[in-house]
Amino acid sequence: MNCINHPSESAVSQCQVCGKGLCVDCTNKFSKPICPDCFSVSRQKQKRAAVTEVILTLLIGLPVGIILDLLVNDTYKTPDSFWESHFFLIYMGLGIVAGWKTLTRITPQIFLFLPVLGWLLYFVIMAVFSLFAGLIAFPIRTIRNLSLFFK
Structure with missing residues (x-):
């Protein structure tokens, strides 16, 4: 050959x-x-995945951040840290997609055999952890996605 x-x-x-x-x-x-053909196909798939993640972040994360901001700021009035709290809560919401994807990568596959109540509990716990994991994962995954897209 x-x-x-x-x-x-x-x-x-x-x-x-x-x-x-x-x-x-x-x-x-x-x-x-x-081979170069398969490499270019792989690169296109990576670019599509990066664009999809950015779109999901804007479509899911931004509304979650705004809802978090509205809920927290309506409940707790904090005039001295007005802009910081708005920025942090919206940033936290934007990070939910990155946090979810990061946690999904490290979650063992044993959770596939849960009953319906287990799945509901898993979803709620995963969503809460995603908010906090997204604080770290959001900037990292955003930089990675931008570098993949513009390469």
Whole structure:
């Protein structure tokens, strides 16, 4: 078998996605042996996922942040920290999508076998933890998404 990009070179590995032959130079071009066509498809999927996460953050996180802000500021009047509390609560709401995705990655798959009440409890606990995990995960995932999109 010969390299798909360099027909005169013999293949030393195969693309992990499509199985096309790759020479030494093509094998070492990316972090894993993958042909340029599959790499560009993978890059497009990553860009779509980044855009989807940003859209979800705006469609879900922003309303959650505004609702949190309205609920907390109607209940607790704090005139001395007016702008800080608004900013923090909206930021916390924006982070719910990033927090949810981060927690989903580290949650074991054992929760697949829960009864309905268990799923409801799991959803509520996950939503609350996502608000707090999002405080850290939101800027990290936003920077990562922007770098993926503009690469």
